[in-house]
Amino acid sequence: MNNIALGRYVPGNSFIHKMDSRIKIIAMIIFFVAVFLTYGSVAQNFIIYGLLFVILFSFIKIAHLSFLSVLKSLKALWVMMLFLLLINTFVIKTGTLAFVINGYEVYWDGIVRTGYIIVRLMLMIMLTTLLTSTSKPLDLTFGLEWLLSPLKLLKVPVHIFAMTISLALRFIPTLMEEANKIMRAQSSRGVDFKEGKLKDKFKAIISLIIPLFVSSFLRSGELADAMETRGYDPNGKRTKYRRKYWKSKETLQTVGCALLLACFILLSVYKPDFVSLIQGWF
Amino acid sequence: MEENISVELENISFGYSKEVTNIDNISFKVKEGEYLTLIGHNGSGKSTIARLITGLLLQRKGNIKIFGETMTDDNVLKLRKDIGIIFQNPDNQFIGSTVRDDIAFGLENDCVPEDEMEGIIQEYAARVGMDEYLDKEPSNLSGGQKQRVAIAGALARHPKILIMDESTSMLDPKGKRGILNLIHKIKENDPLLTIISITHDIQEAYNSDHVVVISKGRKILDGTPDEVFADSKKMIDMKLDIPFFKKLNIELEKSDLSKYKSNSLESLVKKLCR
Amino acid sequence: MPIKLKDVSYTYSQKTPFAFEALKHVSLDIKDHSFLALIGETGSGKSTLVQHLNGLLLPTSGEVQISNYMLSIENGKRKYVDLNKSQNKKYRKKQFDIRNLRKYAGLVFQFPEYQLFEETVLKDICFGPKNFGATDQEAEMMAKEAIQLVGLDESYLSRSPFELSGGEKRRVAIAGIIALNPSVLILDEPTAGLDPQGEREMMELFKKIYDAGKTVILVTHNMDIVLKYVKEVIVMKKGEMLAHTTPLKLFQDEKFLINTAIEPPFVFKVARELIDNGLDIELDKIKDISSLVKEIERVKHE
Numbered sequence: 026m027n028n029i030a031l032g033r034y035v036p037g038n039s040f041i042h043k044m045d046s047r048i049k050i051i052a053m054i055i056f057f058v059a060v061f062l063t064y065g066s067v068a069q070n071f072i073i074y075g076l077l078f079v080i081l082f083s084f085i086k087i088a089h090l091s092f093l094s095v096l097k098s099l100k101a102l103w104v105m106m107l108f109l110l111l112i113n114t115f116v117i118k119t120g121t122l123a124f125v126i127n128g129y130e131v132y133w134d135g136i137v138r139t140g141y142i143i144v145r146l147m148l149m150i151m152l153t154t155l156l157t158s159t160s161k162p163l164d165l166t167f168g169l170e171w172l173l174s175p176l177k178l179l180k181v182p183v184h185i186f187a188m189t190i191s192l193a194l195r196f197i198p199t200l201m202e203e204a205n206k207i208m209r210a211q212s213s214r215g216v217d218f219k220e221g222k223l224k225d226k227f228k229a230i231i232s233l234i235i236p237l238f239v240s241s242f243l244r245s246g247e248l249a250d251a252m253e254t255r256g257y258d259p260n261g262k263r264t265k266y267r268r269k270y271w272k273s274k275e276t277l278q279t280v281g282c283a284l285l286l287a288c289f290i291l292l293s294v295y296k297p298d299f300v301s302l303i304q305g306w307f
Numbered sequence: 308m309e310e311n312i313s314v315e316l317e318n319i320s321f322g323y324s325k326e327v328t329n330i331d332n333i334s335f336k337v338k339e340g341e342y343l344t345l346i347g348h349n350g351s352g353k354s355t356i357a358r359l360i361t362g363l364l365l366q367r368k369g370n371i372k373i374f375g376e377t378m379t380d381d382n383v384l385k386l387r388k389d390i391g392i393i394f395q396n397p398d399n400q401f402i403g404s405t406v407r408d409d410i411a412f413g414l415e416n417d418c419v420p421e422d423e424m425e426g427i428i429q430e431y432a433a434r435v436g437m438d439e440y441l442d443k444e445p446s447n448l449s450g451g452q453k454q455r456v457a458i459a460g461a462l463a464r465h466p467k468i469l470i471m472d473e474s475t476s477m478l479d480p481k482g483k484r485g486i487l488n489l490i491h492k493i494k495e496n497d498p499l500l501t502i503i504s505i506t507h508d509i510q511e512a513y514n515s516d517h518v519v520v521i522s523k524g525r526k527i528l529d530g531t532p533d534e535v536f537a538d539s540k541k542m543i544d545m546k547l548d549i550p551f552f553k554k555l556n557i558e559l560e561k562s563d564l565s566k567y568k569s570n571s572l573e574s575l576v577k578k579l580c581r
Numbered sequence: 582m583p584i585k586l587k588d589v590s591y592t593y594s595q596k597t598p599f600a601f602e603a604l605k606h607v608s609l610d611i612k613d614h615s616f617l618a619l620i621g622e623t624g625s626g627k628s629t630l631v632q633h634l635n636g637l638l639l640p641t642s643g644e645v646q647i648s649n650y651m652l653s654i655e656n657g658k659r660k661y662v663d664l665n666k667s668q669n670k671k672y673r674k675k676q677f678d679i680r681n682l683r684k685y686a687g688l689v690f691q692f693p694e695y696q697l698f699e700e701t702v703l704k705d706i707c708f709g710p711k712n713f714g715a716t717d718q719e720a721e722m723m724a725k726e727a728i729q730l731v732g733l734d735e736s737y738l739s740r741s742p743f744e745l746s747g748g749e750k751r752r753v754a755i756a757g758i759i760a761l762n763p764s765v766l767i768l769d770e771p772t773a774g775l776d777p778q779g780e781r782e783m784m785e786l787f788k789k790i791y792d793a794g795k796t797v798i799l800v801t802h803n804m805d806i807v808l809k810y811v812k813e814v815i816v817m818k819k820g821e822m823l824a825h826t827t828p829l830k831l832f833q834d835e836k837f838l839i840n841t842a843i844e845p846p847f848v849f850k851v852a853r854e855l856i857d858n859g860l861d862i863e864l865d866k867i868k869d870i871s872s873l874v875k876e877i878e879r880v881k882h883e
Contacts, residue, residue: 163404191404192402194404195401195402195403195404195445198444198445198446199398199445199446202446244396244398244399247394247396247399247400248399248400248402250358250363250394251394251399251400251402252402252412253363253387254361254363254387254390254391254392255402255412255413255416255460255461255464256384256387256388256413256416256417256464257412257416258384258416261416262418263415263416263418264414264415264418264419264420264421264424265415265421266407266408266411266414266415266421266424266428267408267411268421
């Protein structure tokens with residue numbers, strides 16, 4: 026039987042793995058904010074982004090994750106980045122002239138803008154990889170549900186969303202196996218899922234999607250019956266088997282995150298000129 | 308001493324749409340602690356009856372009574388707490404992401420206090436033999452194992468009635484045997500538990516306390532296994548399987564060998580091998 | 582043309598921590614015009630084996646010969662050799678259409694009802710033949726033949742498969758494979774969930790197909806079927822082929838039965854008991870209850 030690793034969760038024992046998912050989500054949001062703030066001149070921005078990179082890189086190593094996989098995701102986007110570079114250098118003609126190729130003028134501002142985008146992209150990928158690789162999908166769902174729970178006051182059915190998501194997660198392996206079975210059955214009837222004319226490929230996909238949809242509808246009916254007969258009332262009161270505690274560790278980490286956020290905001294507002302500070306040292 | 312009637316169907320009629328009648332005026336009583344088997348050909352209405360008893364479907368006519376109380380819109384949720392049902396497809400009733408979480412699902416719905424849940428989960432997982440699998444995900448379990456978890460989840464809510472809706476139909480012979488043995492063990496431990504088993508397994512019916520035969524939405528036979536299986540020809544007409552020796556006796560009669568008719572291997576050997 | 586497996590092994594998820602060896606050095610000869618049962622517990626490798634017979638899976642080591650094609654993997658690359666043509670001619674992936682094997686050996690999975698998807702039964706049955714190049718008329722003819730073979734009349738052709746009962750859906754699904762006119766028909770638990778009459782009708786259909794000269798291979802847990810219909814039995818356990826024998830020999834080998842947790846059909850046990858107690862019936866004539874009674878009749882009227 027094939028064991029499918031769900032999402033990109035990579036089991037591990039690092040302190041990041043053990044961290045409460047709620048704090049991880051909060052921290053991720055804070056880092057996201059830090060990535061999108063600006064800190065003064067181009068050099069200052071890149072220094073802060075470099076600092077963020079170092080921090081995130083060390084987290085990645087602490088969690089025993091592979092930085093290569095991050096690079097692989099970036100590699101997949103290189104076409105988009107090249108495209109961006111071309112557009113930005115074409116459109117932005119401000120700043121100093123960098124160089125000229127065959128009469129095509131490239132200005133620094135265009136390069137810098139693209140640079141910002143690429144760096145931010147990389148930092149975001151590192152952040153989300155950190156989150157999804159060190160947290161089990163269900164823990165993330167729990168974390169999200171908890172964080173969104175104030176919305177309940179606005180009559181948003183957060184607990185129903187959470188149940189929907191955890192059911193979906195539970196059924197992903199089952200549905201993948203079912204799709205596999207259907208593909209094998211249709212292959213045995215002469216369907217080629219890999220090669221063929223467009224018309225044939227279309228028919229092939231239909232022969233997979235329709236049975237999958239039909240069985241999913243039937244399945245959801247049966248699931249609903251099962252949930253109902255086991256006493257499930259989506260709007261009723263329910264206790265929770267998997268509880269997360271909030272201990273002093275969690276409070277400390279939250280305070281740490283808040284302080285971090287404060288630092289970045291201060292840096293962004295006051296834009297201290299640490300470039301000259303560093304230059305002054307030498 | 309009057310025995311309690313745990314489940315009663317009183318003139319139940321039902322149709323999935325206005326034009327059809329899938330259940331036509333069916334009545335029967337199930338005593339507390341009884342093992343009832345409900346048998347009938349595919350499409351006869353057996354599973355529909357299970358859904359009517361649990362209030363998943365609303366009947367057109369007639370009453371469902373659980374321990375004497377008639378089921379209405381107002382009390383269906385309360386009455387359901389006393390009924391556990393195990394469906395046919397092991398995957399489509401497995402809700403939790405692990406065995407633990409699935410057993411906990413029913414407990415969460417019943418607002419069982421969080422501190423008590425762990426103990427209950429351990430206890431019922433052990434009762435069905437799944438205590439070493441508590442953290443396994445359903446995609447790593449066999450059909451039989453998933454059905455065990457379903458049974459644990461149902462029993463953990465302390466039902467008075469347990470309905471098995473063709474729960475072994477999708478299992479291989481080993482899985483089937485395992486579940487049947489488990490149910491017998493459970494019945495021994497809890498003599499007051501009423502079990503209603505919808506099944507194709509003729510041996511299971513033969514070994515039960517009470518058999519109800521459904522055909523095309525109507526109740527045809529209702530009684531002890533001996534009473535019900537007495538008319539083998541009728542069973543065959545209804546496309547039902549019959550126990551081995553009944554089949555054998557019919558064939559012996561056809562070949563003019565009626566004097567060898569027997570109900571057990573010993574008596575057959577005695578008669579034939581004198 | 583037969584099917585041969587030569588020292589076939591198959592590992593799922595090779596080169597990952599989840600690698601699982603489902604088949605271990607299986608060698609097997611299936612001759613033309615055979616009626617075979619493949620038995621073994623869940624997880625014994627039956628369904629993996631069966632998927633090698635129509636080329637859905639290629640062995641991780643060893644060779645599979647289907648019809649006149651020899652399939653194997655050499656140095657990580659697929660190798661197809663056509664034994665009819667000149668020696669050692671290797672096909673590039675695009676030249677060799679492995680789908681031809683799917684037509685030669687038709688495979689029906691368990692609970693095939695879920696593969697139905699077309700608007701009408703006719704279209705669904707024609708789906709297979711059309712994938713192999715049949716014209717609309719040819720496919721329609723094959724569909725009409727197939728639907729009658731499975732015991733449903735032509736009026737079903739215009740109906741939607743989704744409005745049929747479970748048993749009817751199953752017959753339509755099987756018709757969809759029969760319409761391909763395969764030389765070998767492989768079915769995984771075709772009678773699971775059917776009532777006694779449905780089971781009997783389905784087995785009679787397979788017997789008809791076998792009598793017409795094809796090879797039929799059944800994966801089953803039902804020993805009554807094995808005793809009554811098939812001529813050969815292959816027993817699998819934990820990826821290995823333990824035996825390739827006849828039903829009679831299988832059910833007589835008590836040690837083997839205990840070792841493999843196989844229960845012989847009750848009628849067989851009864852016959853053995855009678856023979857052990859002096860009744861002179863012939864064990865190889867016992868296929869089911871009516872043949873048992875016939876034997877009793879023969880003995881008692883002598």
